[in-house]
Amino acid sequence: MAYSRTQWGKWYLLVPFPAVLITLIEAAVPGQPLPWWVYVLSTGVMAAVVLTFCSLTILDGGEFLRVRFGPIPLLGTKIRFDDIVSAEPARTNFLDGWGIHYSPSKGTILNVWGYRCVRIRTHCRVYWIGTDDPEGLCARIRGKTAASPEKSAAME
Template sequence: MRYHNTQYGRWYLLVPVIVLYLFILDLILPGKPIPWWTYLLVAGIVGGITLCFTSLTIYDGGDALVVQFGPIPLLRKRIPYEAITRVEKGRTSWLDGWGIHYRLGWGWTYNVWGFDCVRVFCGKKVYNLGTDDPDGLLAFLQSQIASRETATPSIEAVNG
């Protein structure tokens, strides 16, 4: 069984909002107007960051689950299947936010949009993977865990 899902965020909406905010500030604040190139610079910076975090792709990388932001894939995480001890469906909150970050007692969050996630436990490490397909990802990871358990003989069977 293979898995591949890409979820898209709507961060591109920030570019016109931030430029509009600068324009309103320019009209309200006294003094020299904001130079035109400042608008371009801010739009370019926000646009570049947006291109790094517009989507979150989670896919089967053979021996590991790959979590990758994009479409410019600068940030990627590989979670080996053999390290995964259990998985469960979950939800993030406003406190968890979006992007990549760590929160004590909750673990690592990789999220681009929305609040649905799959919690992946790797011993003491926890990864909260935001997705618009929590049921599909959960079923895929459960099948990976089950196939690993059936492929690995138990100690009793070996000692027999």
């Protein structure tokens, strides 16, 4: 059975923010009104960013664990199951933030909402992948990594 899980964030609430902010600034500062396209462009840029980062999908891609943001799938990563050393449920905090970035103290963080995640250690990196199903994802990773021939030989 294939593993596929999508976590949704509530970033869509930010789409009207640029238009509201521009309207407030325009009301407070006297002068020429801004053209209509400034509102459309700023709201469109925010909508594109939100559509890129409003969900995080984790898929079992056979040899790889695939992690991608979406529904516009521009960013993401894939991790070979054979490279995974350990996977355990963990929690990020507010200072770790959301999105995709590197933290010197933790490693690569991929998260869209909330603080629940899975910490995945590979031979050379650590990933913190946000999910609303950390136990299920850990079980899937452990099942795939225990089945690899190199891991089975190393455990004996």
